[in-house]
């Protein structure tokens with residue numbers, strides 16, 4: 457099993473102090489920075505774009521930046537995010553006219569491509585694309601907002617995605633996003649996730665390090 461990755465979603469950070477918040481959460485033990493991009497079109501909310509990603513890099517952030525695109529159209533912003541310092545770029549396949557082409561353009565831009573599946577979206581896109589991606593992200597809430605409740609059916613879907621990833625024989629991360637807390641992260645890890653996004657559970661706490669350490673313990677316990 458791949459080393460667990462904890463990726464705090466900066467959607468729940470204090471945007472007025474974003475650089476400091478990211479520094480603090482990385483110092484507290486986070487592995488990646490999860491960067492939610494919303495366009496008030498594909499999802500009913502509006503957040504941040506490549507300029508903010510670039511600002512974090514200029515601020516000195518060297519950790520992987522995990523860009524989660526909730527936008528339509530997808531393609532035209534990819535080079536901008538790559539230039540801004542994105543590490544992974546994941547998108548929702550139904551938001552792209554040609555998901556295979558979108559994946560190739562993410563790779564051509566020098567980033568790792570990922571596919572994101574909403575709670576109501578079947579995994580069928582993996583049938584022909586699993587060999588092209590480095591990351592599969594299952595949403596455990598409907599996209600658009602932080603602080604929502606985890607949808608339990610995600611556990612079965614994670615098991616299905618884990619089977620498909622293992623059968624592919626490729627090194628693909630299985631990420632879960634939405635409503636992840638210390639009290640459900642163990643079951644999510646047991647179902648096969650190795651990469652864990654958490655926004656409100658981390659940034660809503662006084663002690664980020666304590667939450668992250670607690671999450672790691674639950675993951676280790678679920679794996680042993």
Ligand SMILES: O=C(CO)[C@@H](O)[C@H](O)COP(=O)(O)O
Pocket residue numbers: 465467468490492524597598599600601602603604633634635636653654655656657
């Ligand atoms: O992509 C999204 C929401 O659309 C997420 O990344 C959320 O920002 C996670 O926040 P919590 O559910 O952990 O508060």
Ligand SMILES: [Fe+2]
Pocket residue numbers: 465490491492524633653
């Ligand atoms: Fe996200």
